[in-house]
Amino acid sequence: MSTRTDAPTRREQILREAARLFAERGFHGVGVDEIGAAVGISGPGLYRHFPGKDAMLAELLVGISERLLDGGRLRVEAAAGDDRALLAALIDGHIDFALDDRSLIILHDRELDRLRDDDRKRVRRLQREYVELWVSAVRRLHPAPAEAEARAAVHAVFGLLNSTPHLGPGLPTRAATEALLRALAHGAFAALPADGAAGSGEGEPRSEDGEPRPAREVAGG
Amino acid sequence: MSTRTDAPTRREQILREAARLFAERGFHGVGVDEIGAAVGISGPGLYRHFPGKDAMLAELLVGISERLLDGGRLRVEAAAGDDRALLAALIDGHIDFALDDRSLIILHDRELDRLRDDDRKRVRRLQREYVELWVSAVRRLHPAPAEAEARAAVHAVFGLLNSTPHLGPGLPTRAATEALLRALAHGAFAALPADGAAGSGEGEPRSEDGEPRPAREVAGG
DNA sequence: TGTCCAGGTTAACGACCGCTAACGGCCTTG
């Protein structure tokens, strides 16, 4: 039941504004007075809803990690073995998330180290499970030589999809942004080596017969 | 001119450690005492080399932006009109940078807002010029329907390449990481819609390889 | 109507942080 019809709670207001401010100026760069002012109350009034500033960040990060993982698991079930559809669904879901909750996406990989140890471990575990969902799907589609390579590729595609904050108001419509990110993500995965080591530098389509080439030299030294 | 052979200056030590600490814990999360301790002096001794903490961040960000742009311009000249080689060289150069200076890459898009106004404008201008180098190369190769789309794609690929910090010690060798990132970046660009106005003479037939095209409903408006 | 409590308020405390002040060795130079 995630359908919300009633007005947002004061707690939810605070969380939303805190996420926005943390993403804009960094966790340490935002004072509790600013967060309070953003929701119409002032400073210490926040402590009626949260035990402290850290708790807000923790709840934000745990919440986003859980929602990502839950969404991913749902898609795994819905795909029912169709790995190609699964990867597409994971990509679409992540894009939706990145576009809907830009602030949280920023916090997710930027302010993790500001958490208390147990919270950080919890978030890390959730993130790892989410990544593993992607990794196993990618590996079944693209049997890369090593699991580490698939995992690195997944992280890289996360970086691509999470570039949303830097896009600004570039693209005209949200649908256009979605379509672009989707195409880029699929293109990146499609470049994964299907057999040996990573792809070549200049030949853009992966060559299933070529020897794994060493690193290309940079033009111009 | 810029060839360095002698040992690193105390200034350079400070900058390197400051970059590392800022990247790890955020600009506001690092005290001057920590930076001093990281180079063997303590706290206020830093003020013999920098007018303030802000100045360190400014010098780091301006420096990285200038180096990125200079490197990009060199590659533009070296490519001498070969857009395919140019894009490959830009990608390789950016990968080198992301792998060599992980800390700076993090700071580059994370702590920009902590700068004074004039410094921030300067960095933004340098970043914009660097992006434009990529955008024009990409547009000549892939006549996307809109410049905004090409620019968004470039930002997204930056996000992909800059995912290095999240990779941890995943890949065995640096060469493997380079090759992987290179392949992913090329794959992403290859997925850009190539139709446009068909201004390019050679229609690249790289989409006929059996892979199902990613659902690319280009938002008509 | 009296009581209670959720949800605010302002004042203030203690810790921390960036930065300055004042001082002192060391190395170079004449």
Place this chain on the structure above:
DNA sequence: CAAGGCCGTTAGCGGTCGTTAACCTGGACA
């Protein structure tokens, strides 16, 4: 040897920040 700049040191100031304390208020309710 004397002078002076370079490069450190420690002490401390002023401001900010997270948090707590104490108090206030409007509405729910027996």
